[in-house]
Amino acid sequence: MSSSTTADAKNADILKWANDKGEFKRQTSSFRDAISRAPDAKFAPEKDRYHLYISLACPWAHRTLLMRSLKGLTPYIGLSVVDYLMGPKGWKFSDPSETPGAIPDTVNHAQFIRELYFKVDPEYAGRFTVPVLWDKKTQTIVNNESSEIIRFFNTEFNDLVPEARDTDFYPEELRAKIDELNEWIYDTVNNGVYKAGFATTQESYEPHCKALFASLDRIETILAGNEYLTGSRFTEADIRLWTTIIRFDPVYHGHFKCNVKSIEKDYPHILRWARQIYQLPHVAETVNMDHIKRHYYMSHLNINPTAIVPLGNGPDLAHPVIKP
Numbered sequence: 001m002s003s004s005t006t007a008d009a010k011n012a013d014i015l016k017w018a019n020d021k022g023e024f025k026r027q028t029s030s031f032r033d034a035i036s037r038a039p040d041a042k043f044a045p046e047k048d049r050y051h052l053y054i055s056l057a058c059p060w061a062h063r064t065l066l067m068r069s070l071k072g073l074t075p076y077i078g079l080s081v082v083d084y085l086m087g088p089k090g091w092k093f094s095d096p097s098e099t100p101g102a103i104p105d106t107v108n109h110a111q112f113i114r115e116l117y118f119k120v121d122p123e124y125a126g127r128f129t130v131p132v133l134w135d136k137k138t139q140t141i142v143n144n145e146s147s148e149i150i151r152f153f154n155t156e157f158n159d160l161v162p163e164a165r166d167t168d169f170y171p172e173e174l175r176a177k178i179d180e181l182n183e184w185i186y187d188t189v190n191n192g193v194y195k196a197g198f199a200t201t202q203e204s205y206e207p208h209c210k211a212l213f214a215s216l217d218r219i220e221t222i223l224a225g226n227e228y229l230t231g232s233r234f235t236e237a238d239i240r241l242w243t244t245i246i247r248f249d250p251v252y253h254g255h256f257k258c259n260v261k262s263i264e265k266d267y268p269h270i271l272r273w274a275r276q277i278y279q280l281p282h283v284a285e286t287v288n289m290d291h292i293k294r295h296y297y298m299s300h301l302n303i304n305p306t307a308i309v310p311l312g313n314g315p316d317l318a319h320p321v322i323k324p
């Protein structure tokens with residue numbers, strides 16, 4: 001298949017989220033290299049070598065932006081931010097005068113994220129997802145899987161960036177606990193909201209919605225007895241869950257039909273934890289509620305054909321933290 005035929009074929013179904021059985025299945029990410037400080041590594045940690053492409057709306061991409069900020073990597077790794085609106089050609093770049101918060105692609109001068117994928121692989125037939133971590137030196141995609149990008153951001157710049165050494169979000173002694181939490185939280189919460197929201201049959205919606213709230217109840221119990229998910233330490237497990245939780249009341253509760261309970265009214269310990277993280281240094285500046293709400297409500301027209309964006313923004317995360 002030529003690249004233009006591949007592109008046309010993708011155009012036809014890019015906004016179709018569920019399969020013929022009415023279920024949403026997330027595709028496995030294709031680019032899985034890593035930045036490494038090991039001698040002779042293909043992708044060594046270097047200043048100004050890498051560029052991160054994200055959407056401020058996307059919870060997966062948000063994790064990478066957050067880790068970049070928390071680890072002090074902002075001056076070391078460049079950033080482009082796509083428009084919140086996803087059209088038939090996928091994520092696009094816009095000028096900030098049209099879309100405040102957007103940052104155009106100053107590295108590859110692409111109009112759409114798909115161009116990066118085709119530049120690296122003209123036969124690429126997967127989805128054109130964000131985040132994308134780009135290497136300017138070898139002109140390729142290092143990795144497009146957020147869970148892996150945040151892992152190597154956490155450790156591999158520690159020799160280069162003085163302040164990065166002071167923080168470790170995946171400490172040796174908590175790894176087993178973090179991995180265990182990540183596994184069920186990914187399946188039933190991070191991806192669970194999408195499985196409920198993109199379902200096109202009652203049978204595929206209900207079990208995912210029930211599993212989601214069973215997990216939120218379990219998380220509420222954990223956070224009733226602990227400051228963070230693993231105890232007293234803020235870790236990767238919190239970062240991964242938090243980007244989903246702050247989107248919950250403003251978007252998933254209505255748009256994805258996850259309305260059995262809300263964070264603000266029914267989960268006081270999750271709310272306390274969400275506010276506590278929001279108020280840590282460098283976190284609030286990564287949140288753009290306009291991009292978040294407009295992306296979901298205006299891009300998924302099969303779910304919301306009028307494209308009306310509800311007014312509520314969810315709980316005020318800047319509100320002083322009150323222990324319930």
Ligand SMILES: N[C@@H](CCC(=O)N[C@@H](CS)C(=O)NCC(=O)O)C(=O)O
Binds near residue numbers: 129130
């Ligand atoms: N496994 C990926 C998932 C990324 C992902 O699904 N991103 C969404 C936005 S929230 C996307 O870019 N979707 C575009 C598409 O599927 O066409 C990760 O965690 O990095």
